[in-house]
Amino acid sequence: MNATVRDVAxxxxxxxxxxxxxxxxxxxxxxxxxxxxxxxIAELDYVPNSVARGLMSSKTGTLGLIVPDIANPFFTMIVRxxxxxxxxxxxxLLLCNSENDLAFEREYVEEMISHRVEGLLIAPxxxxxxxxxxxxxxxxxxxxxxxxxxxGFDSDLVQADSVGGAKKLVSHLISIGHRRIAMIxxxxxxxxxxxxxQGYREALEAxxxxxxxxxxxxxxxxxxxxxxxVMKQVLALDNRPTAVFAINNLTxxxxxxxxxxxxxxxxxxxxxxxxxxxxxxxxxxxxLTVMNQPTETFGTVASMLLLDRIGGRVGxxxxxxxxxxxLIVRVSCGAKLQTPRHRxxxxxxxxxxxxx
Amino acid sequence: MNATVRDVAxxxxxxxxxxxxxxxxxxxxxxxxxxxxxxxIAELDYVPNSVARGLMSSKTGTLGLIVPDIANPFFTMIVRxxxxxxxxxxxxLLLCNSENDLAFEREYVEEMISHRVEGLLIAPxxxxxxxxxxxxxxxxxxxxxxxxxxxGFDSDLVQADSVGGAKKLVSHLISIGHRRIAMIxxxxxxxxxxxxxQGYREALEAxxxxxxxxxxxxxxxxxxxxxxxVMKQVLALDNRPTAVFAINNLTxxxxxxxxxxxxxxxxxxxxxxxxxxxxxxxxxxxxLTVMNQPTETFGTVASMLLLDRIGGRVGxxxxxxxxxxxLIVRVSCGAKLQTPRHRxxxxxxxxxxxxx
DNA sequence: GGCAGATCTGATAGCGATAACACCGCCTTC
DNA sequence: GAAGGCGGTGTTATCGCTATCAGATCTGCC
Numbered sequence: 001m002n003a004t005v006r007d008v009a010x011x012x013x014x015x016x017x018x019x020x021x022x023x024x025x026x027x028x029x030x031x032x033x034x035x036x037x038x039x040x041i042a043e044l045d046y047v048p049n050s051v052a053r054g055l056m057s058s059k060t061g062t063l064g065l066i067v068p069d070i071a072n073p074f075f076t077m078i079v080r081x082x083x084x085x086x087x088x089x090x091x092x093l094l095l096c097n098s099e100n101d102l103a104f105e106r107e108y109v110e111e112m113i114s115h116r117v118e119g120l121l122i123a124p125x126x127x128x129x130x131x132x133x134x135x136x137x138x139x140x141x142x143x144x145x146x147x148x149x150x151x152g153f154d155s156d157l158v159q160a161d162s163v164g165g166a167k168k169l170v171s172h173l174i175s176i177g178h179r180r181i182a183m184i185x186x187x188x189x190x191x192x193x194x195x196x197x198q199g200y201r202e203a204l205e206a207x208x209x210x211x212x213x214x215x216x217x218x219x220x221x222x223x224x225x226x227x228x229x230v231m232k233q234v235l236a237l238d239n240r241p242t243a244v245f246a247i248n249n250l251t252x253x254x255x256x257x258x259x260x261x262x263x264x265x266x267x268x269x270x271x272x273x274x275x276x277x278x279x280x281x282x283x284x285x286x287x288l289t290v291m292n293q294p295t296e297t298f299g300t301v302a303s304m305l306l307l308d309r310i311g312g313r314v315g316x317x318x319x320x321x322x323x324x325x326x327l328i329v330r331v332s333c334g335a336k337l338q339t340p341r342h343r344x345x346x347x348x349x350x351x352x353x354x355x356x
Numbered sequence: 357m358n359a360t361v362r363d364v365a366x367x368x369x370x371x372x373x374x375x376x377x378x379x380x381x382x383x384x385x386x387x388x389x390x391x392x393x394x395x396x397i398a399e400l401d402y403v404p405n406s407v408a409r410g411l412m413s414s415k416t417g418t419l420g421l422i423v424p425d426i427a428n429p430f431f432t433m434i435v436r437x438x439x440x441x442x443x444x445x446x447x448x449l450l451l452c453n454s455e456n457d458l459a460f461e462r463e464y465v466e467e468m469i470s471h472r473v474e475g476l477l478i479a480p481x482x483x484x485x486x487x488x489x490x491x492x493x494x495x496x497x498x499x500x501x502x503x504x505x506x507x508g509f510d511s512d513l514v515q516a517d518s519v520g521g522a523k524k525l526v527s528h529l530i531s532i533g534h535r536r537i538a539m540i541x542x543x544x545x546x547x548x549x550x551x552x553x554q555g556y557r558e559a560l561e562a563x564x565x566x567x568x569x570x571x572x573x574x575x576x577x578x579x580x581x582x583x584x585x586v587m588k589q590v591l592a593l594d595n596r597p598t599a600v601f602a603i604n605n606l607t608x609x610x611x612x613x614x615x616x617x618x619x620x621x622x623x624x625x626x627x628x629x630x631x632x633x634x635x636x637x638x639x640x641x642x643x644l645t646v647m648n649q650p651t652e653t654f655g656t657v658a659s660m661l662l663l664d665r666i667g668g669r670v671g672x673x674x675x676x677x678x679x680x681x682x683l684i685v686r687v688s689c690g691a692k693l694q695t696p697r698h699r700x701x702x703x704x705x706x707x708x709x710x711x712x
Numbered sequence: 713g714g715c716a717g718a719t720c721t722g723a724t725a726g727c728g729a730t731a732a733c734a735c736c737g738c739c740t741t742c
Numbered sequence: 743g744a745a746g747g748c749g750g751t752g753t754t755a756t757c758g759c760t761a762t763c764a765g766a767t768c769t770g771c772c
Contacts, residue, residue, distance in 0.1 A: 001495065017731095017751075047470050049472060055727090071635075076427055250636070280637065287640060360759085384720070414727085736749105
């Protein structure tokens with residue numbers, strides 16, 4: 001069904017090699033021969049088979065990308081960033097949703113090796129992903145880890161300063177009067193959970209506030225459902241906190257649902273702050289106080305690191321890129337904003353960025 | 357660097373063919389031989405090369421997916437749906453962002469053919485994409501079109517009932533008292549723009565309202581920026597409309613920005629309704645009246661159609677799946693909701709004001 | 713015991729593209 | 743005029759895997 005170099009060669013009355021040379025411009029071909037070949041290509045509607053090419057050259061022109069969930073806006077932006085850079089470099093992305101499942105992740109890593117992608121971008125499930133990544137190390141397979149570091153594992157990595165960011169965010173909550181602050185966090189084997197919890201503790205300690213383990217609650221899944229469940233527990237506590245620090249935007253949304261269902265108002269009855277802004281949402285309803293991570297940049301930088309590694313343009317040592325997150329103070333935390341409600345000028349109408 | 361069947365064969369003291377048989381279980385192998393081979397595979401950390409396999413069998417285990425922009429929540433959900441179904445069937449997705457650019461689209465189609473994906477899912481740029489898709493037809497390449505149909509082009513297709521949906525939405529605006537309704541639309545060579553404009557006209561005609569071309573304004577890009585620009589024009593009109601029908605969620609967000617910057621309030625000063633809900637956003641701020649399309653289902657159904665076609669389980673005739681969109685009435689259109697808006701405690705302060 | 717048939721295994725030949733080399737003219741160059 | 747160079751082209755072998763066929767070994771059965 002599909003024409004091959006040989007078909008083109010026959011039609012143009014040359015050898016397959018000459019056709020290849022015309023396609024790749026890899027050597028000079030007599031203008032008239034070239035024309036004949038080009039005509040044959042057009043007539044046969046010939047498209048080179050990059051699978052065959054990939055077999056010869058072990059260059060498949062593809063990169064693998066494994067994320068827990070593309071539909072999570074956080075990862076969506078990472079995908080977009082990664083895709084943009086990859087495309088410019090002539091690469092396509094093979095997309096995998098690990099669904100935060102270690103077994104899936106393992107399979108995908110193996111499948112990416114099998115597909116002979118030239119490199120792998122991965123936002124791992126957690127510390128236990130280490131075992132899944134060892135095959136990559138063994139093969140000296142180029143890969144870059146995104147967002148979550150893995151304890152005791154050195155590799156190229158792009159992430160945000162979760163400890164610092166959490167500390168800043170919680171310190172802000174403290175600065176506007178909150179003393180009893182709950183945290184919705186993730187199990188300690190996910191670096192973002194671990195780091196943000198640490199930032200939380202550091203902020204409290206710095207303010208001389210005792211840490212109450214009863215109001216630091218873990219959710220196995222950092223999504224809306226998880227936030228919802230944990231917030232239910234928080235509201236059931238005897239000694240209710242006045243504010244909640246949610247590990248990410250989705251858990252915060254779940255928490256808001258619970259708070260509203262309980263007939264309470266954010267921030268009057270309960271302050272709220274979290275990691276990760278939600279694009280678009282900020283336009284319609286500039287409400288959540290967040291630590292905004294440069295998610296798209298995670299993707300672009302990770303791709304760039306990966307391409308460098310594929311191209312052999314870097315040494316063996318792992319490169320860790322730590323990007324800064326921005327504190328965006330809006331109303332959910334209970335801060336009094338100086339700006340009027342309907343100031344003009346896009347994009348973040350009701351947003352005040354901290355000026356430090 | 358990577359072990360091959362031959363390496364495994366040598367180590368297990370069998371032929372490459374036998375190794376292949378063990379891997380694929382394609383023929384019976386003596387248990388003891390099998391064990392030797394499996395040990396060799398484990399020791400060499402052998403992973404079969406699916407590129408080579410793909411060359412032999414022309415089965416690459418990949419599908420192509422071309423969308424204008426993964427970061428657009430509408431397409432994100434399509435990607436997720438498509439990925440889920442593809443994965444269950446043992447396929448990976450090769451992701452392409454066409455950026456609504458016909459030239460990019462053309463390249464991507466060719467590249468997908470070159471990569472020998474087994475089928476292609478594509479949300480086309482518009483009617484002009486026809487030329488880009490002809491190579492697929494010529495090769496009888498399996499593909500499914502998503503969201504936007506192409507004038508004069510028959511193929512497998514999944515989309516929503518844009519005409520009916522728009523009619524329903526605009527009729528709703530009329531039913532709650534709006535008589536002068538502007539529309540932010542897309543050029544007529546994109547089916548969603550064409551169809552929704554038609555629904556808009558049908559609704560007006562049914563209500564005996566004359567159509568004023570001056571308040572049906574096109575934006576070349578149906579994104580926030582496009583909505584922003586068009587809404588500026590709308591507000592500059594002498595005879596301002598009382599409501600706006602935006603072709604999708606992003607243009608609606610852009611429109612809201614303009615309205616707010618003008619010191620106006622939705623829906624009191626300007627009603628607003630659009631196609632496409634925004635996940636998460638509805639939780640935080642149930643504000644926008646929308647026609648909600650089952651986006652994830654677009655992806656899953658399209659994948660299913662494609663897999664059927666690849667598997668040769670269907671005839672030649674094209675299948676068109678039209679999914680229903682749901683009208684979700686919230687406050688932005690200006691409808692008086694029966695349930696008190698702040699029944700379980702007010703949502704965030706800003707939407708609260710808009711609801712007054 | 714011997715033969716048909718089943719079971720197991722190997723050799724060979726591609727899938728489609730291209731690297732490496734060989735070759736043929738023809739032009740320089742001394 | 744022989745040696746060398748170079749542009750243009752073809753031949754061969756190979757990437758890693760597997761379809762196909764053929765050979766080897768074993769089994770059951772008369």
